[in-house]
Amino acid sequence: MSNDLEEDEEKVKALLSTNKKEIDNLILNFLPQTHRAPEISKLYEMMRDYPSRGGKGLRGTLCILWCEMFGGRMDTALITAASLELFQNWILIHDDIEDGSDMRRGAPALHKKHGVEISINVGDALHGKMWELLIKNGDLIGPETAIKILSEFSNMLNETTEGQQMELSWTVNNNWDIREEDYFLMVTKKSAWYTCISPARMGVILASAERSPVIPRDVVGWEKDVLDRLISIGLDLGISFQIIDDVLNLTADESKYGKEILGDIYEGKRTLMLIHLLEHADQTSRSKIVNFLSKKRDEKNDEGVQFVFEKMKEHGSIEYAREFARKHSERALKQFDKLCADYKIKESEARVTTRSLLKYMTTRDY
């Protein structure tokens, strides 16, 4: 890694950490704390669990940066950014149940602590709080812009649940004949929208409602064009982000990572590496791998997991995925540069930092 890139990365990490603190403050002040009924106080405590566990604050920061880059103020985007983080938190509670994940951010998943029944309801309660915060946003940004942001959230949720359904149905139906194009549709829906596309679009919508000084007044129809282009940029970036996330599940430093290394193989997750492996392994290995992955989680032993991992390395599946992610990340950055050039967006700090963050999302090591 070059010194410049390292310096960029340090800056990005510092910014993420600063923003995360501000977002967390907002969320933890907003969420209720106690109720005269002890059962409800307990609910509040569980709702505060995932939001208190940390996380990178990527999605909220992306929204703030895109808003600033287009001339909006950070304050305008803060509630929306916090709502994005709430989205991440409630949906992880449900995802962890659906995917059978035991750990989240270095601690047991919520349903491992409180059971599935209670945790479904905690997720719903936190989900409700997300909408409540977005509705209150109307006081800050006016009802019309609030409705626009609400609409983006609703679309984001549609995409995410559709992506989750695709992935879940592969697991439930024990389907291993996944084509790359199925995988890309799933990842676009399950991950690219809420991680990249929607946060960026929301930032630009908020800046535009503030009558962004970055875009000259005589430029007509820019908002729609930019929002459209953000789908394309966010798609490349989001796929790349998810692939790197899955690669890190195999190769990251466990102390930094917070989840179980190789956990995806235990869970039988369909990743680009696995799809590549299943396409390239000989018939005997393929059968052995599919048989092993089809077992229930607690019937899988470490040797089997290691076998799958070794086969991935043997067939260059991890390198293939890394290269794929690199190409898509590069394509996203090219589109980003063209967008900036086309709209003559000056090299502000926000523009430089946004670009660094986009780059970081696909080069990070945890």
Add this chain to the structure above:
Amino acid sequence: MSNDLEEDEEKVKALLSTNKKEIDNLILNFLPQTHRAPEISKLYEMMRDYPSRGGKGLRGTLCILWCEMFGGRMDTALITAASLELFQNWILIHDDIEDGSDMRRGAPALHKKHGVEISINVGDALHGKMWELLIKNGDLIGPETAIKILSEFSNMLNETTEGQQMELSWTVNNNWDIREEDYFLMVTKKSAWYTCISPARMGVILASAERSPVIPRDVVGWEKDVLDRLISIGLDLGISFQIIDDVLNLTADESKYGKEILGDIYEGKRTLMLIHLLEHADQTSRSKIVNFLSKKRDEKNDEGVQFVFEKMKEHGSIEYAREFARKHSERALKQFDKLCADYKIKESEARVTTRSLLKYMTTRDY
């Protein structure tokens, strides 16, 4: 039952059925049907399952009637009414998992057909569609009123998840020392808000935004006063409604009821009858009942269920609950009449029908 009351009831049932059809049409046209990815088409099919199963359309009709009674048009309330029914549908998907219910509206519960994992996500997807519909509502009623209605929904969801948490925590912690006041707080939150209070308030908000011709222009501050009084009316009515619902679980005609008769005893549900019984049974019976109810559902036999049921009859618990419901229903209707008198609301068809529906909700036999 007097002839007048029977006639009223027939009218109410006819109205519910007409409104339900219109609401169902709106919902089933709104929900997506097919997608090029077969997994997502399957998701859409599952999302349409509960909304296609029928149900009474009580909450939607209540919203429409309150809107009309205050001078608003049915069309203004239709999207909100449909969203109330969507609320009922998505939350039942999750409730059925959380409460371990096997049947819903005469057919297997969704998670019995597709598994818990998939069904949690179907519930979330349908939940998202509810907000999407409410956001689109802005095109019909304007962004400011849309935000007000969204805010009512958010509050309704907070109450409902808090009520659900209370009830779930009693089950999970095997807690049988429930006081009546705990029970009433739970029922208020879990049932009264979304069944009675919120639909009525939304109807009035919509009528008010249409500049209701029912209330003279020189009456100031009426909306706030009416909305406050609807909390009190809906609370009495909602508690009464839920008690009758629980009584029907013991005594209804199974062919009309759609759920399993005595299912609440199998599920160990804390009802007013059960709380009354546990307070009045002698120590030996109480221990026997608590021991039996603490068993897992599939370890409970019919004899034990019948024993609990007989003890309820012996101690007059069912009569006690019925009388309690009757008193609260009467108090709700008295407040309703006073509200109409105070605001000089004329004896319109909407007013008469609203009163009949409120009465029907606590006198129905299924």
